[in-house]
Amino acid sequence: MRNSILLLFAALFAASVRAQSIDIIPRPQALTEGKGTFRFSAKTAIVADPELRRPAELFAADIQPVVGYRISIAEKGTVSLSVDNTLEAEEYSLAVTPKNIRILGGSPRAVFYALQTLRQLVAPDGTVPAVIVRDKPCFAHRGGMLDSGRHYFSVEEVKRFIDMLAMHKLNVFHWHLSEDQGWRIEIRRYPRLTEVGSIRKQTVIGRYDKSDESRNRYDGTPYGGFYTQADIREIVAYAAERYIEVIPEIDMPGHMLGALASYPQLGCRGEGYEVWTHWGISKDVLCAGKEATFEFVENVLAEVLELFPSKLIHVGGDECPKERWKECPACQKRIREEGLKNENELQSYFMHRVEKWLHQHGRELIGWDEIMQGGISQSAVIMAWTDQVRGTDAARNGNRVIMTPKWNCYLDYAQTSEPEKLEPIGPTRYLSMRQVYRLDPYDRLKPKEYENILGIQGNVWTEYIADFEHLQKMALPRMAAIAEVAWAYDRKDYDDFEIRAKRLLPTLYKNAGFKFARFFFLNIE
Structure with a gap:
């Protein structure tokens, strides 16, 4: 299932090139820039597994001063967070399209790191550039x-x-x-x-x-x-x-x-x-x-x-x-x-x-x-x-x-x-x-x-x-x-x-x- 999702996103970004305008620190392992942007609004909701609710709440609190409103955590939404046990414990993927944001992490910790990356990408107007990020750390x-x-x-x-x-x-x-x-x-x-x-x-x-x-x-x-x-x-x-x-x-x-x-x-x-x-x-x-x-x-x-x-x-x-x-x-x-x-x-x-x-x-x-x-x-x-x-x-x-x-x-x-x-x-x-x-x-x-x-x-x-x-x-x-x-x-x-x-x-x-x-x-x- 995970591989099919990633292949779908890869197809959406087939014409993309290595991003020069998307800034992330620490430097991710792989980054591919797409076309368009996703836009957060007061109606945007995050869908999270129960064990990921707290990371989602912390992210919502972190970006509230930036966008001016609080993102809700709900049963349905365009931002989804999930744990994927096929990934390493601190490994994550972040995929942003104009329609949705999908985060997969090898553990709740990895999802938290993905949200720190997403936090860096959210502009004051609520926009996020379309991008695929795959990442994990070098040192424990x-x-x-x-x-x-x-x-x-x-x-x-x-x-x-x-x-x-x-x-x-x-x-x-x-x-x-x-x-x-x-x-x-x-x-x-x-x-x-x-x-x-x-x-x-x-x-x-x-x-x-x-x-x-x-x-x-x-x-x-x-x-x-x-x-x-x-x-x-x-x-x-x-x-x-x-x-x-x-x-x-x-x-x-x-x-x-x-x-x-x-x-x-x-x-x-x-x-x-x-x-x-x-x-x-x-x-x-x-x-x-x-x-x-x-x-x-x-x-x-x-x-x-x-x-x-x-x-x-x-x-x-x-x-x-x-x-x-x-x-x-x-x-x-x-x-x-x-x-x-x-x-x-x-x-x-x-x-x-x-x-x-x-x-x-x-x-x-x-x-x-x-x-x-x-x-x-x-x-x-x-x-x-x-x-x-x-x-x-x-x-x-x-x-x-x-x-x-x-x-x-x-x-x-x-x-x-x-x-x-x-x-x-x-x-x-x-x-x-x-x-x-x-x-x-x-x-x-x-x-x-x-x-x-x-x-x-x-x-x-x-x-x-x-x-x-x-x-x-x-x-x-x-x-x-x-x-x-x-x-x-x-x-x-x-x-x-x-x-x-x-x-x-x-x-x-x-x-x-x-x-x-x-x-x-x-x-x-």
């Missing part, structure tokens, strides 16, 4: 990370970030929830984590000068915020409706001052901890020599697992200085008793224990590439951020890898080559749209090693991003380049992408109510 993991540790974003703002991911067909929300500057997740067994650990007494103004503290200025205003467990359940459910998996990150054993200020017995020194008021890497980390530390970690993760159904649980593992461990009798005792060579192997011991516990509870460990220090099991998933070489090494070792090298994927980096003149204060490293697009997740790998690359991810760290409007302008439009590499790696063409992006994205973002940076559209680099 297509992610975006939000750091809520340095700066807190409200529940509604987090949902809007999820909306940004969804419209780009990204399917993973990596949520960074604990930091030296604030603990952001309610853990009922440890109430001081939010009573104490979520609040810093003030925040540094501008860049922090670690060489001379006297030069730094602070705003003198307490800063805090955290997500209740009810908030988190609401956000996870919101993401699930948009076919986005939420992977939580509880960073350990470093970046833990929020926890140490709340429960100082968990540190090597056992006292003198405060939630940091500036940025950087603290020498104070969880004590790996105390059993109480592992009891704390397991109890925290037990509540995390109740809130997040994701198979992967991110435990950070990055930027963990070893000075305190070298000075700590308990850590040195642990090294001797476990037959470890050094503090790097102590970190490996820490990660192996946490991974074993996660496996016992049906989950898997994912961490930043520093978890490879001292050795890591092949079952751990590596998120390569320091450079792509570490990801390549991990893939060759047999680990599954998500490529997110800072030189391509850190969306808080400057968008122009002269940021101090043109942009708000922030990192001075320059990450152009072209450089994001240049990422090749398979670089220097052999074809047999490709299967170890799960995908890619764009990250938004928020040391210098204190409000949601600024966050949007850092993520957009560069998130579109992340999306195209993740979805359409096998058909990348930057010159073509730039043309489509400049024609499509300003209107798309404006219709969705998103703020975005204009440097790329004004050819300012």
